[in-house]
Amino acid sequence: MDKLLLIDDEADVQYSFRRIFDSPDLELHTASSGEEGLRLISKLKPDLVISDIRMAGINGLETLRRIRQLDPKLLVILMTAYGTTQMAIEAMKLGAYDYQLKPFDVPKLKALVANALKAARDMRQAVSLQPLIEAEDQEVGVVGRSDVMQSVFKLIGQVAASEATVLVTGESGTGKELVARSIYHYSRRAERPFLAINCAAIPDNLLESELFGHEKGAFTGATQQRIGKFEQCNGGTLFLDEIGDMSPATQTKMLRVLQSGTFERVGGNETIKVDVRVIAATNRNLESAVAQKQFREDLFYRLNVVRIQMPTLRERHGDIRLLVDYFLRKLAGPGGKPKSIGSATLSALENYHWPGNVRELENALRRATVVAKGLAILPADLPTEVAAGISSQPSAGRNEPPPSASPRTAALEDVSGPPLDFQGLAQALFRLARADAKLKVIPAVERLLVIEALRETKGNQVQSAKLLGITRATLRKRIEKFGIKQELAVN
Ligand SMILES: Nc1ncnc2c1ncn2[C@@H]1O[C@H](COP(=O)(O)OP(=O)(O)OP(=O)(O)O)[C@@H](O)[C@H]1O
Numbered sequence: 001m002d003k004l005l006l007i008d009d010e011a012d013v014q015y016s017f018r019r020i021f022d023s024p025d026l027e028l029h030t031a032s033s034g035e036e037g038l039r040l041i042s043k044l045k046p047d048l049v050i051s052d053i054r055m056a057g058i059n060g061l062e063t064l065r066r067i068r069q070l071d072p073k074l075l076v077i078l079m080t081a082y083g084t085t086q087m088a089i090e091a092m093k094l095g096a097y098d099y100q101l102k103p104f105d106v107p108k109l110k111a112l113v114a115n116a117l118k119a120a121r122d123m124r125q126a127v128s129l130q131p132l133i134e135a136e137d138q139e140v141g142v143v144g145r146s147d148v149m150q151s152v153f154k155l156i157g158q159v160a161a162s163e164a165t166v167l168v169t170g171e172s173g174t175g176k177e178l179v180a181r182s183i184y185h186y187s188r189r190a191e192r193p194f195l196a197i198n199c200a201a202i203p204d205n206l207l208e209s210e211l212f213g214h215e216k217g218a219f220t221g222a223t224q225q226r227i228g229k230f231e232q233c234n235g236g237t238l239f240l241d242e243i244g245d246m247s248p249a250t251q252t253k254m255l256r257v258l259q260s261g262t263f264e265r266v267g268g269n270e271t272i273k274v275d276v277r278v279i280a281a282t283n284r285n286l287e288s289a290v291a292q293k294q295f296r297e298d299l300f301y302r303l304n305v306v307r308i309q310m311p312t313l314r315e316r317h318g319d320i321r322l323l324v325d326y327f328l329r330k331l332a333g334p335g336g337k338p339k340s341i342g343s344a345t346l347s348a349l350e351n352y353h354w355p356g357n358v359r360e361l362e363n364a365l366r367r368a369t370v371v372a373k374g375l376a377i378l379p380a381d382l383p384t385e386v387a388a389g390i391s392s393q394p395s396a397g398r399n400e401p402p403p404s405a406s407p408r409t410a411a412l413e414d415v416s417g418p419p420l421d422f423q424g425l426a427q428a429l430f431r432l433a434r435a436d437a438k439l440k441v442i443p444a445v446e447r448l449l450v451i452e453a454l455r456e457t458k459g460n461q462v463q464s465a466k467l468l469g470i471t472r473a474t475l476r477k478r479i480e481k482f483g484i485k486q487e488l489a490v491n
């Protein structure tokens with residue numbers, strides 16, 4: 001459960017917070033002065049502090065200064081009334097996470113708190129490279145025993161001890177962010193802040209000011225000075241996700257901050273020096289972005305000092321079993337009984353080619369745990385393309401397993417007038433199976449069709465045979481051959 005500490009001497013504000021943050025996932029504590037707040041911080045170890053600036057006794061800024069001495073990582077949001085934002089900007093320079101104007105806009109405040117709590121969790125949650133026996137709430141693991149993952153672990157160990165900039169590359173869902181966080185946790189900066197920023201999620205024109213800040217009047221809409229992430233994260237580690245999506249102007253500024261640790265805020269003259277370790281990640285091919293002049297070559301070399309290339313899940317076949325075990329325990333929650341998994345299900349998982357990598361595997365298991373009716377996960381509980389051990393759409397959406405509807409309609413429709421994606425499907429299947437395409441694909445597709453027919457008819461073999469255009473005897477043979485019977489009989 002997350003712990004939030006509010007420091008404010010106004011009873012009204014304390015009351016509003018109790019109403020706004022009345023949630024079973026959140027423990028709210030309140031203090032009426034900076035002094036009391038500091039005592040409570042030592043005692044309660046909150047995940048996030050929200051403090052008013054103007055208070056009797058020590059004010060919010062001084063409270064923040066003392067919090068920084070107690071715990072450099074603790075996230076603090078300062079609250080201030082309109083007209084006194086200069087104080088809030090001072091607070092940002094002292095490393096406040098953000099500030100909130102009073103009277104506050106409730107949805108904005110809630111979103112800010114949710115983001116801050118997520119950032120706090122990222123910092124707090126140790127990322128372990130040791131094999132995990134029990135999935136602890138406070139720890140996440142980078143699971144893997146394959147040779148390729150062992151090389152990744154070795155590199156993490158080597159770079160964690162250094163201050164080098166690291167570039168983590170690899171397909172979507174291969175664990176780039178997890179690796180970035182583990183480098184942070186094993187580094188000398190583990191006691192300092194870690195902030196993450198997704199360059200692709202922020203519009204081009206705003207990213208520069210998000211990273212480096214801006215001066216008042218720097219551009220239309222810049223009504224206040226703003227402190228950027230580099231300044232805010234001084235002494236800590238900044239994770240720049242999707243760095244391949246950065247605009248040329250921001251790339252130029254990035255290069256300079258990496259080379260000299262200096263920059264100016266947008267529209268400002270003052271040169272600011274910071275000490276920030278950068279870990280960058282991207283799923284784009286930066287070499288070809290450089291070749292196409294979309295990414296600065298000098299910045300690429302500066303980022304590429306240490307490169308960790310994440311293997312796809314297809315390249316660490318042997319790890320699937322370990323990952324399945326890990327995710328099932330994680331999904332069961334602390335004290336919960338993990339779902340079991342039989343050999344047919346495991347082999348379906350092992351045979352699939354996972355275009356969305358570890359994230360897709362995790363999502364498939366999350367879905368299966370919900371869908372599974374009994375204690376065990378059966379192949380029928382998996383997404384159709386996984387159950388068949390083949391993929392229908394290798395280039396489908398990044399985060400979700402590909403929708404299962406299209407291969408079925410494509411495969412069952414009249415072949416003389418195939419729907420548009422029929423050829424794409426054939427190409428994908430061919431790529432997958434390569435040398436012995438026919439030998440692998442035909443039975444896999446047949447198995448998929450039989451499973452689908454049985455699922456659609458809720459296991460009715462007469463109807464299924466009719467749907468498939470085969471005799472019931474042939475259907476029975478196929479069911480036996482593909483070992484399907486057991487799976488669907490339970491449903
Ligand atoms: N080796 C691993 N062991 C355990 N969990 C993993 C492993 N690799 C990835 N995960 C989990 O898979 C999910 C995706 O990982 P992550 O977000 O790090 O991927 P990514 O490479 O950053 O993906 P994207 O490019 O889409 O941002 C996360 O929930 C992460 O915890």
Ligand SMILES: [Mg+2]
Pocket residue numbers: 176177241
């Ligand atoms: Mg990521």
